[in-house]
Amino acid sequence: MQREEKLVARSKNGDIDAFEELVSLYERKIYTITYRLMGNREDASDLAQETFLRAFQSLGGFRGEASFSTWICRIATNVCRDELRKRYRLAADSLDERLTLEESQVGRQFASNEPGPDEICERRELQSIIQGFINALSPEFRLTLVLRDILGYSYEEIAKQLDCSPGTVKSRLSRARNYLKDKLLAEKEQNSRHERLYG
Amino acid sequence: MDCKHVKSVLSDYLDGVLSAEETAWVKSHLESCQECRDEYEQLRQTVQALSSLGEVVPPAGLRRELRRRLEDTVLDKLSGRFSWKSFLPRRWKRITGVQLAPVAAVLVLMLILLPLAGGRMAGPEQQKEVLSTQNSQAETKSRSVPQLASEEKISVIPTSKTEEKMLQAPAPTGSVGQGSNDARMTAGAMDGSVTEDTRKIIKNADVSLQVDDYQAASEAIKRQVEAAGGYVTSESVNVAGTGGVVSGNLQVRVPAARFESFLAGMEGVGKLKSRNIYTQDVTEEYIDIESRLKAMRTKEERLLAILTKSGQLSDVLAVENELANTRAQIEAMQGRLRYLNNRTEFSTVNINIQQVAASTQQISGGGFKDVFKKTKEAFIKAVNNIILGAGALLVFIGSAIPYLALIAVVIGVAWWLTGRARRGDSR
Numbered sequence: 001m002q003r004e005e006k007l008v009a010r011s012k013n014g015d016i017d018a019f020e021e022l023v024s025l026y027e028r029k030i031y032t033i034t035y036r037l038m039g040n041r042e043d044a045s046d047l048a049q050e051t052f053l054r055a056f057q058s059l060g061g062f063r064g065e066a067s068f069s070t071w072i073c074r075i076a077t078n079v080c081r082d083e084l085r086k087r088y089r090l091a092a093d094s095l096d097e098r099l100t101l102e103e104s105q106v107g108r109q110f111a112s113n114e115p116g117p118d119e120i121c122e123r124r125e126l127q128s129i130i131q132g133f134i135n136a137l138s139p140e141f142r143l144t145l146v147l148r149d150i151l152g153y154s155y156e157e158i159a160k161q162l163d164c165s166p167g168t169v170k171s172r173l174s175r176a177r178n179y180l181k182d183k184l185l186a187e188k189e190q191n192s193r194h195e196r197l198y199g
Numbered sequence: 200m201d202c203k204h205v206k207s208v209l210s211d212y213l214d215g216v217l218s219a220e221e222t223a224w225v226k227s228h229l230e231s232c233q234e235c236r237d238e239y240e241q242l243r244q245t246v247q248a249l250s251s252l253g254e255v256v257p258p259a260g261l262r263r264e265l266r267r268r269l270e271d272t273v274l275d276k277l278s279g280r281f282s283w284k285s286f287l288p289r290r291w292k293r294i295t296g297v298q299l300a301p302v303a304a305v306l307v308l309m310l311i312l313l314p315l316a317g318g319r320m321a322g323p324e325q326q327k328e329v330l331s332t333q334n335s336q337a338e339t340k341s342r343s344v345p346q347l348a349s350e351e352k353i354s355v356i357p358t359s360k361t362e363e364k365m366l367q368a369p370a371p372t373g374s375v376g377q378g379s380n381d382a383r384m385t386a387g388a389m390d391g392s393v394t395e396d397t398r399k400i401i402k403n404a405d406v407s408l409q410v411d412d413y414q415a416a417s418e419a420i421k422r423q424v425e426a427a428g429g430y431v432t433s434e435s436v437n438v439a440g441t442g443g444v445v446s447g448n449l450q451v452r453v454p455a456a457r458f459e460s461f462l463a464g465m466e467g468v469g470k471l472k473s474r475n476i477y478t479q480d481v482t483e484e485y486i487d488i489e490s491r492l493k494a495m496r497t498k499e500e501r502l503l504a505i506l507t508k509s510g511q512l513s514d515v516l517a518v519e520n521e522l523a524n525t526r527a528q529i530e531a532m533q534g535r536l537r538y539l540n541n542r543t544e545f546s547t548v549n550i551n552i553q554q555v556a557a558s559t560q561q562i563s564g565g566g567f568k569d570v571f572k573k574t575k576e577a578f579i580k581a582v583n584n585i586i587l588g589a590g591a592l593l594v595f596i597g598s599a600i601p602y603l604a605l606i607a608v609v610i611g612v613a614w615w616l617t618g619r620a621r622r623g624d625s626r
């Protein structure tokens with residue numbers, strides 16, 4: 001987009017107003033990424049801001065080879081990836097082995113297992129249910145699933161971003177998807193049983 | 200291809216990343232296997248549900264806060280200040296200058312206080328050193344014994360050569376009393392182990408006094424001498440210097456029994472600058488002379504007896520000669536005994552008196568010099584103290600670094616743990 005290019009150029013020169021316009025254009029997208037990956041509003045806010053700040057500071061290195069959208073989304077996923085990995089590095093096992101965080105010691109301690117109070121009213125909605133299941137995934141599986149099925153990255157892009165082989169991406173993806181599928185099935189069954197009992 | 204295998208590759212099949220051959224296999228299997236078909240359908244729906252998750256609405260405050268932080272970054276850039284904070288982990292960014300100020304204040308305080316503490320520590324140590332050298336001097340130095348005509352060795356019991364030299368002006372307050380105590384102690388030792396009757400001991404003392412008024416001091420001493428039953432043997436006065444520094448020498452003799460008390464009384468007259476007490480034990484010589492005298496007398500009597508008996512002139516002359524000799528020797532010995540008696544009965548005290556000019560009489564020509572000198576000394580001392588203090592601070596910091604590192608590690612672990620707990624709780 002022409003307009004976007006102009007904004008980028010002005011932002012490069014330190015024009016905060018121009019950059020703020022860019023922010024308004026990408027705010028939702030970036031926030032969605034951080035929210036889906038981190039699983040709670042507080043972290044999503046923090047990391048969204050972090051993303052924009054980093055983007056603003058490294059605008060000098062952005063030469064327009066990729067689109068601004070790709071570039072800033074890449075920053076967002078990097079930021080979240082680093083944060084997730086940093087947090088859950090406590091567990092002695094490699095990040096790979098455990099599919100879900102419940103299986104590891106780490107699972108008990110971090111925030112994103114359950115949606116926050118402001119989301120409880122949406123609890124019954126599919127979105128937040130799914131998000132809850134996503135939050136149960138350990139970082140590498142979570143990243144793989146979100147990058148593929150929510151953000152639509154290719155296998156190669158994911159492999160590059162997570163620094164692993166495409167084969168690993170496939171297997172992680174398969175396991176994560178199947179986990180979600182099983183969970184959703186169980187949820188549906190519970191709901192239908194609920195309805196059967198209480199109409 | 201069996202169901203198990205098909206199920207394991209359903210995800211890849213869904214994304215279309217299987218090889219052509221495998222894709223065909225799975226497709227044909229699915230057509231015939233209901234179970235796998237259901238499985239595949241469920242998987243597909245799951246993925247679809249994921250991809251249809253909508254965008255999430257960001258909270259209202261996000262842009263506002265982002266704007267503020269952007270402005271901070273730009274301000275830092277413009278003012279040339281490099282925002283070191285951007286490199287810190289997020290939590291550390293909340294540390295503001297307000298929180299760092301106390302730390303800086305503590306460091307500054309330490310820099311100021313340590314030199315003072317260092318200076319004060321140096322002072323008492325200096326004084327201690329001085330005192331110890333005094334004591335060692337007292338022990339090691341010994342006066343040589345004045346040689347006597349006879350080659351008798353002076354016996355040792357308390358050949359006390361107590362020497363106490365004290366520094367002038369700002370002398371440590373305890374030492375004057377200490378000195379007189381020592382003198383009294385040694386004198387007492389002499390008294391305790393030996394009675395005056397059995398031993399012949401010559402006591403001498405050299406005393407140096409500093410007084411404000413020479414006349415008054417001299418009169419006071421003379422009075423004390425008379426009160427003790429002694430007498431003054433000589434006196435000399437010397438007036439030197441334009442400032443009218445008067446000094447004099449007084450030699451007095453006091454009865455040996457009054458020796459110590461007389462010395463003690465002198466301290467009331469003026470400030471004691473030095474005192475030197477030395478004694479000689481002449482008992483051996485005395486006894487020896489006495490016995491020889493006795494022998495001489497016996498010899499004299501026998502000679503006299505021979506004189507009355509014999510009649511020949513040559514004999515008489517020889518005996519007379521010998522008698523004269525003997526009598527001369529007796530005289531000499533008696534003289535020596537008398538001398539020793541006198542010396543032991545009366546102790547000799549040499550008193551040197553110095554009158555220090557009263558400061559009120561002098562115009563402060565010297566005063567200015569003193570002030571200047573003192574200022575210079577104080578300045579140098581202060582600079583030294585600061586250097587010492589800086590050194591001490593460095594040493595302290597060096598020694599503290601391991602502890603600080605340990606504390607930092609502990610705090611870091613604790614913070615990190617509570618941070619994780621907080622995050623867990625807030626959800």
